[in-house]
Amino acid sequence: MSFKIISCQDRVLKFFQNAIKNNRLAHAYIFVGQEGIGKTLFSKELAKAIFCQNSSFDACDDCNNCKRVNNDSFPDFFLTVPEENSRVIKIEQLKYLQEILYIKPIESEYKIAIIQSADRMNEEASNCLLKTLEEPPLYAIIILIVTSLDLVEETVRSRCQIVRFSPLSKDFVKNNLINRFQLNANLAEQLALISNGSLERAISLADTQVVQKKNWLINQFYKLEANDNLTFSKELFNEWHIKDLDTLEEKRGLVKELIFSFLMYYRDLLICKVGNLNIPIYHDKWDELIISKSRSLSVDTLLNILNTIKISLEYLDRNANINLLLENMITNILCLQTGNKISLLQ
Ligand SMILES: [Zn+2]
Incomplete structure (x- = not known):
């Protein structure tokens, strides 16, 4: 080398x-x-x-x-x-x-x-x-x-x-997954998209069914109501099998992926909202749904939600309790979405 x-x-x-x-x-x-x-x-x-x-x-x-x-x-x-x-x-x-x-x-x-x-x-x-x-x-x-x-x-x-250091290009990650790790082109494409330019992350996600888990999550986003916060965080723990993991480190890693999914979803809403279609969105499969959802939220709301998610990621890195962290983040996001006044719980 x-x-x-x-x-x-x-x-x-x-x-x-x-x-x-x-x-x-x-x-x-x-x-x-x-x-x-x-x-x-x-x-x-x-x-x-x-x-x-x-x-x-x-x-x-x-x-x-x-x-x-x-x-x-x-x-x-x-x-x-x-x-x-x-x-x-x-x-x-x-x-x-x-x-x-x-x-x-x-x-x-x-x-x-x-x-x-x-x-x-x-x-x-x-x-x-x-x-x-x-x-x-x-x-x-x-x-x-x-x-x-x-x-x-x-x-x-x-x-x-x-x-x-810049993220790796999507094509670089995809080609590596196909050529070095023998993944099929479809899975490689999806992993390259969700790993956001990190080959290591794409490889670590390859056999965890995270792609399916993320797809499930996106479908849930459209159905969420303001008072779903606590039930939704419990549902997330079950659907993502967070409790089944042995070590706190593994749980933290998966919760990080989960929070990244939130980040990517609301980032896509913001891109659709400001109408900059030259920037690729992650969830292109859900184009129509994303565009219609973005119409119902203001740019300020989306920026506040993204900030809440960013703070949650920082708290995760500082060893916060993951159950509380997720509940707080979801509560804050849903309150922001519905325009309720809240105090940041974190
Ligand atoms: Zn030498």
């Missing part, structure tokens, strides 16, 4: 190729973008391009350094990920990294540390990271990988160069 395998991130690729050529690498970056679009992959390819013995601006993938970065065994390269069964980066992990970073590089002029899920750490851990970012050793390059900048402390953010 080398930069050649990076897809749909041309802007980021050019940016770093120039930075390497001109010797203008920063001490700290935040790679931001949704899950499953290749941020960690890119950061490893970047590390290889910097450490490679045979190539100045890319990875040869053949030399001893490239091979050892691939195996996470190069002594000047560190990848920190949440420990098994944990969603967060722990302070002990950051303290260890901090100690290691202050020891000079062994085989190279740089020491590269990648921290995955860097938007998932508590205040104590974040303060520890901040200390490292405040006085990074000259040879250090620290890359924080996050899905949302909202969850990164401003003090951390302000010390890093922000690099935004």
Whole structure:
């Protein structure tokens, strides 16, 4: 592998190729973008391009350094990920990294540390990271990988160069699902649409019948009345088989998909409402129904609903109780839809 395998991130690729050529690498970056679009992959390819013995601006993938970065065994390269069964980066992990970073590089002029899920750490851990970012050793390059900048402390953010990653194109995801994972074209097309440019997400949804679950959900949206809120959230739990999942992590993952479905549906309503038909909508099968539903809601209402959904996603990432979270979100949405005055319960 080398930069050649990076897809749909041309802007980021050019940016770093120039930075390497001109010797203008920063001490700290935040790679931001949704899950499953290749941020960690890119950061490893970047590390290889910097450490490679045979190539100045890319990875040869053949030399001893490239091979050892691939195996996470190069002594000047560190990848920190949440420990098994944990969603967060722990302070002990950051303290260890901090100690290691202050020891000079062994085989190279740089020491590269990648921290995955860097938007998932508590205040104590974040303060520890901040200390490292405040006085990074000259040879250090620290890359924080996050899905949302909202969850990164401003003090951390302000010390890093922000690099935004784009979603993968729908065709790229679809072709990969067909060619690499042997999915049939119809399922690949639907998964490419609902995964919103994340190959990892599309693959994880492939055998969970999420496509059918989402279709069921869309049909329910049209029938909802204001006082259906509590029955509907219970129905959702049953139809989506959330209770049947073993771990909280699995439940949270499925609830996230569920909330994404809400987000995509109301996003489509907004696009139909403002009449911008150049932007593709996810639910093209339901075109007529979507258009007629969008007529009954104002742009302000739709924006408020989308905001409610976005807040719910953030609370989900902060370990909120998933039953309460769903009930509150649905109550808020239905109240907004029917124009009832509500106070945000979250
Ligand atoms: Zn190499």
